[in-house]
Amino acid sequence: MNRGIRIGLAAALGVAVIVGGLWAGRHLLSRGSGSAARSESPAGGSDSGARALVEQGERLGAEGNWTEAREVYEKAVESAVDGRQAAQAQAGLGQANIRLLFSGTATPDSIVYEIKRGDTLYGISRKYGTTVELLRAANGISGDVIQVGQRLKITKADFNVLVDKSQNTLTLKNGEEVLKVYRCSTGEGGITPVGEFRIKTRLVDPPWYSPEGVIPPGDPRNQLGSRWLGFDVPGYGIHGTIDPDSVGKPVTRGCVRLTNADVEELFALLPADTRVAIVE
Template sequence: DLDSDSDSESAADGGVRQASWEVEQSASGAVQRALPAELAAGLRKAREQRQRDEVLESHAELSSLYWKYPEQRQLLTSDLRESARVIFLSAERQFSDPHIVAWGETLESIGREYELPWQYLARLNGVEPRELQAGQSLKVVRGPFGAVVDLSAFTLTVHMHGWYVQEYRIGIGQDGRTPTGRFTVREKLENPTWYNPDGGVVEADDPENPLGEYWLGLGDHIGIHGTTDPKSIGRAASRGCLHLGDADIREVFELLGTGSEVVIRR
């Protein structure tokens, strides 16, 4: 459920409210030809809210519909991406009180306070760690980010408390090798070294390294990483890991922190 009635609470946590992404799939899997009445009403409500500049309320409504009607997501993603950009990916507009940098603080320490990766704060506010100054104003939201992977759709959706942030196309493990369940990001590595299970090592920055530039480890040799083969996106081609294109894995690396939950489902 989403609750956006309290302005004071909204200011305290960046306006983000819990939304449920855990929706049961249709047993038949049949595609509904007619637009469900609830979905149509929700779309009208969200667009009316957006016309009144109620960005948070509109995004909350659309996020709820996104999880409830996965077969109709093409109707939602354009509006969702625009409002997610304003809320989560741009510092142009604030929806809560900014964080005023205190003496001695770092992007990493501020990130811990809000359960956000420092890389996300750096990108959001256009500031490098070494350039941070006391008294500086930073846009923040109350994390953490999480992700839901739908293997059958070849998608990874980053969310914050159920609110849509971004959807990415992915490649998955061949022959059902990608495990399902709830996982946690255990490690984050830039320029990872690849240790081939069949033997051999491919060093970091080697153009033949199949992990690409970023690695998010989920445990048991399963992770989220880049790829040297863009054609493998949207296919079941890996040994079990999830992989994304270069630009997408960089964004996901900045959004997900150590401890972020990743749910993988069929």
């Protein structure tokens, strides 16, 4: 499975999303069908080999060596022939990708920027199309104070999102490369709109403008959870939840719902104007 192929393997489901198809382990399925058109396994692929690589990746991750862990998980994804092992490998690869983004480790998409007089984290984030949250995380900054001459890691990635309604998965990508796949909830009865959207608003602890009125942040009735990434279509966006057990089911009023931990992770990565594609 080439890293550049447009796939997103849902760890919780053991399924991978392709534009126009699904991967279940090594088998290509037509989207929306339960039948498999079997394809040949890659040369040298084996369940036991993938399992050993996943275990090696887990050890490297536990040691904090996420660069090597990522390489091992990539090999595990390539060699897996069993859907469950492929899911575990892709989940490990997703974790490694996120850990590297939030660390000071250089990546192919990162640069080093030296702080100049008059710079602010917000201004730098706007200039380079990133977020203040990612700048803080990758550079160990807890507030907004930066010093002239300080060197910052800046990630210049082409983050974009693919939401698959049929699988209730959200795939985070850098260009066409899959970084991580999340379980999500979409609209009950398929009411989540399909098409391409842009993130327009980013809110921490958002109020919920419910049919019963405005529900403030912190109110146990506020269904938006801890973050809101609003689309350029009013009333729709990606948000957290007060009911994490509902994630993975088509139960929302049209928005895309994640656990609070997952939406906080995405919020730190996705600046305004990020592309979001939603497919049936």
